Amino acid sequence: MKDIQEFLKEFQREMNWEISNNSYKESRASILNNYMLLTTEVxxxxxEFRAIFNKTSSFVINEGFGEADAFKLAKEIHKENIGKELSDCIAYIVKFANYLEIDLEDSFYKKMNEIKLRVNKDQR
Known part of the structure; x- marks a missing residue:
């Protein structure tokens, strides 16, 4: 994760896509704009998942595929596009982490440990 954060820090600088740090007003506008872009990517x-589900149904209804085979094929067809969209999401999330100087790798493992240790109210 550290490599991704360093890569994106430099990449965003080269592309002039950094979150503004000139003033509160500019930073706020830049953060909100980037948040909007993140939600668009999500x-x-x-x-893409909706397309997978629709394609699965189409394969079952129109092509006579079994559901499992249809779903597997539909996922394979959309795999590359979902990878691109997930990568866009990661880029914006990392941009926020870099702006706030958050070590995402450290933060990720701490959060996963916190989840592991908490009482899950859904489990009985």
Missing amino acids: SEVAE
Whole structure:
């Protein structure tokens, strides 16, 4: 994760895509704009999953595929596009982490440990 954070720090600098740090007003506008872009990318992930489900149904209904085979084929067809959209999401998340100087790798493992140790109210 550290390599990704360092890569994106430099990449965003080269592309002039850094979150503004000139003033509160500019930073706020830049953060909100990037948040909007992140949510757009998340919705594009959802669109890809919707396409997988629709294609699965089409394969079953129109092509006579079994459900499992249809789903497997539909996932394979959309795998590359979902990878691209997930990568866009990661880029924006890392941009926020870099702006706030958060070590995402450390933060990730701490959060996973916190989840592991907490009482899950859904389990009985």
